[in-house]
Amino acid sequence: MIRIVLPAHLRTLARVGEEVEIQVEGSATQRSVLDALEASYPVLRGTIRGHATHRRRPFVRFFACEQDLSHESPDAPLPDAVARGTEPFLVVGAMAGG
């Protein structure tokens, strides 16, 4: 079970609480986690990463285990603690603006 924490606006959009839990087939990577998240909550398609490119939107960041994973390969394994479900995968709306 993978735990994902969404930013407030996406929680409202998906009508979920602070944290959602999803099942991932195979190894836990950014790509497999986001694929599973979007399969469970189709309304989130296009809000975290581009529809066609699957690239992370510029003002969205990924964190876990006190690490910024935003620039990691989408196919790189996530930390074991995320894969085991002891730590959440954080989707964060970047602080921007004045």
Add this chain to the structure above:
Amino acid sequence: MPAIEQRHTLRKEHRMSGVRVLVGTRKGAFVLTADGKRERWKVSGPHFAGWEIYHLKGSPAEPNRLYASQSSGWFGQVIQRSNDGGATWEAVGNEFTYDGVPGTHQWYDGTQHPWEFARVWHLEPSLSDPDDVYAGVEDAALFRTTDGGRTWRELSGLRRHASGPAWQPGAGGMCLHTIVLDSSHPGRIYTAISAAGAFRSDDGGETWTPINRGLKSQGLPDPNAEVGHCVHRIAMHRSRPGVLFMQKHWDVMRSDDGGDSWREVSGNLPSDFGFPIDVHAHEPETIYVVPIKSDSEHFPPDGKLRVYRSRAGGDEWEALTKGLPQSDCYVNVLRDAMAVDTLDSCGVYFGTTGGQVYASSDAGNTWAPIVRDLPDVLSVEVQTLP
């Protein structure tokens, strides 16, 4: 039913008619409702709090079917749909993918820049089918859904027009912001793009013709340029489909031949810069604009918020000031932020970047704010309810 009782029922129904004003703001959507007197208002919202709502509009065919463009610099584009007049909403399809290889357009520095989807500026439901909606987007293109917003397909003939590589963004981006459907000519659609100009299709959006003859734009080296004009808004009265009114970056313009040619009708306006333009619901030669001082000072001349009305289709204008602030007012009124209802005494509505939505229930003679303190208003539409 006895005749006298039937008349009573009809009068009662007439009294029960009302309006629903749909307001898009920088931080959410608001739905303002009133009965036909338009004196007491109920305010619902914010819907989609914190998101930019560039536009929301109801279907002429099914007034309780509404569509809203919800967007965010962080999380992109969402399209919302309501089947109950805005009480509840559901997110529908948000994939706006250009048809084929998008190509390039002119960038601010004169270089070529790839077409990139940013947001939906304007949603125009069809006149006959609530599931059929056009969407004008940035970077400029026209999309259409025929399944109630679940899927969107680009009508790419517009973007692929031979002049496309010469189109360039205005200060607000290269947006397709105006879509006018002509009920008297099936397949006729007018669009406007900043800063490319106005275009017309006579085949349902498959092929397009630039219709900018007569527009004069400072800074364009060719005074007869086919494209490159910063059209801010086009309005048409449904009973006079060949007559178009345009608020351009500078200049208020009129066409009497479906856009084939334009002439200036700015007349005695204190400034012919502005954004919205609209037509009285029952008087096709009565039009409204809100003069703004200049393109570098986006506020009303002399700090006086004045709507100007022409009853002659342009050239001769009168200031409408009663109920509007006439000192120290420095708000703007954006291109999609004016609308008219179709009640017997035509109502006129507009929203400001200061968060006020003003209404007039007597065709502009007097005004009163419905709300004063919303986030900056991006769009105003009104539905006349049975």
